[in-house]
Amino acid sequence: MLEIKFLRQNLSLIQKALDVRGETVDLDAFIKQDSERRAILLEIEDLRHQRNSVSEKIAQMKKNHEDATSLIDDMRSVSSNIKNLEKSLGASEEAIETILMGIPNIPHTSVPIGRNESDNTVVKQVGATTAFDYQPQAHWDLGEKLNILDFTRASKITGARFPMYYGTGAALERALISFMLDIHTKKHGYREVLPPFIVNQSAMTNTGQLPKFEEDLFKLQNWDYFLIPTAEVPVTNIHQGEILDAESFPIKYTAFTPCFRSEAGSYGKDTRGLIRQHQFNKVELVKFAHPDNSYDELETLLQNAERILQELKLPYQVINLCTGDLGFSAAKTYDIEVWMPAQGAYREISSCSNFEDFQARRANIRFRQKGHKGTRLVHTLNGSGLAVGRTFAAILENYQQADGSVIIPEVLRSYLGGIERISP
């Protein structure tokens, strides 16, 4: 959410931001509602002031045992007047809230202008793409032949787009989670947190999933609760409503959680394998940062996520998302894409974003700084570090051998009892 005052004073800037994002919002309706609201407010505050001062007078008169009935009668009508105006005010505020909630964040100046993903820019490529002297197999074929993945039976249990792992496959997924958490906690200084996987409506609203993207979520029946689509939601909400100390910045959390996404509108896309599932595991990185250096924090967050791929020796590239591809709440996003040999393409495995104060305003997360008056909104950032299922898939495809076996990356072996290879 943007600040209402900022919106009022920077309409053309907001309009420009909407244009480069390819979004349309009725800003004229906002202007109209906003001036209407302020007119009502003026009237209400005047009446309230009157009520306050007369009430004080009534109190005095009662103390002196004087008759105040005529004043009380006057106030009766003032009060009912206020009550009516408050109704219109409420309606007006609601209308403004709705508009405000539908306005995306303003892209940072370093975000390339573009219409869609084809306008994203490649920041860098790391590692040569894996070479094969045969046509490399897709991870779903490898996984089923190795008897470590079973999408067929998973679909009996639930339905399409749910993964099931067996044996060394299940252990590999678990090893990846531990490995990622260990790197981030021990090498990068993040604090591990294991949050709830189900959250309420306000948590979802604070991080921006609601009200606009409810169709992407799984909602519990008879509860106002949702399955989390990412650990970003519960972890960012850890500090909702709090006033933090600037000395504590940056606050860094890492969390493993499963993630649940309805993937509405993606029917027919990535139907096979681990790339697009309704349920997947992810290790998330979340930072609360000082506004003055949140973009430096974004760079290190990105490096922290990249580190995992470097340790696993997987080739990848980093993308700067253009304005048209940027998520609703983000001001800037780097995607990390891992090389998938069977597809001959880089596929997203991490998304690292700075939300500036967009989420903090909704979640009311502020900080106080020594020597400064009042409070300011913090900047929130997060990134995948990494999507575990996609990392699993990338390992299978990049580490596959001609005989159908898969070598275990060295850094993972200690997590798997020293085994070096998964064979059929």
Place this chain on the structure above:
RNA sequence: GGAGAGGUGGCUGAGUGGUUGAAAGCGGCGGUCUCGAAAACCGUUGGGGGUUCACGCCCUCCGCAGGUUCGAAUCCUGUCCUCUCCGCCA
């Protein structure tokens, strides 16, 4: 699931219808003292909004949402959360 207690400012904690935005203490900030620091003492210290060029003025906020009243932190209803006891349970 049953019974009870409670939710007040950064924190602890007073306050049951009329200068209570809220006592007191702690913490924070500024100062006196000191070579410096500590202690002591003095002063100061919430958020949001409207309006104004500005000084300022005003409104609002005591978990949240309603209600009663001329007037509510204080009374009533609902709701959420926390705690205690009982029951059930991984």
